[in-house]
Amino acid sequence: MKILFVCLGNICRSPMAEAYMRDLLRKHQVTSMVVDSCGTSGWHQGERPHHKTLEVLTKDGVSSSNLRSRPLMDSDFDTFDVIIGMDKNNVRDLKRLAPPQYHPKIHLFLDVLTGYEGCDVPDPWYTGDFEETRRFVRDGVSAWFTKLM
Numbered sequence: 001m002k003i004l005f006v007c008l009g010n011i012c013r014s015p016m017a018e019a020y021m022r023d024l025l026r027k028h029q030v031t032s033m034v035v036d037s038c039g040t041s042g043w044h045q046g047e048r049p050h051h052k053t054l055e056v057l058t059k060d061g062v063s064s065s066n067l068r069s070r071p072l073m074d075s076d077f078d079t080f081d082v083i084i085g086m087d088k089n090n091v092r093d094l095k096r097l098a099p100p101q102y103h104p105k106i107h108l109f110l111d112v113l114t115g116y117e118g119c120d121v122p123d124p125w126y127t128g129d130f131e132e133t134r135r136f137v138r139d140g141v142s143a144w145f146t147k148l149m
Helices: 013-027 051-059 088-097 100-105 130-148
Strands: 002-007 034-039 082-085 106-108
Touching: 002 013, 002 088, 013 034, 013 051, 013 130, 051 130, 082 088, 082 100, 088 106, 100 106
Parallel strands: 002 034, 002 082, 082 106
Antiparallel strands: none
């Protein structure tokens, strides 16, 4: 199974989700899943995640190696089995860009977290609160891991 996390710039939320999911897969010795992340924009292409994203990952002992921002590509809709937008705007953009047959692959990140269905993961680029985003991402990744296993 191939999972893609998507946010706007691919420097805060989606690389955080990618790193936490990779960490869970490693801890559970799951080798059958591939995880990646990207942004709906190419503003930060090739850049490392935001320094505060790297700080929260390091604080949790989660590897951030090999994380580089990249834009969404048309081929991603075919390549990935599950495409997860971090907020409703990401999901809207994904559905606007994807051919209709790929719409069932597209999901809102927090829809799997009881009590937060339909909610957005706050973007710390705007809120400045990387700890709040970290809590949502960690809990959401855990819920996605359970759902997909």
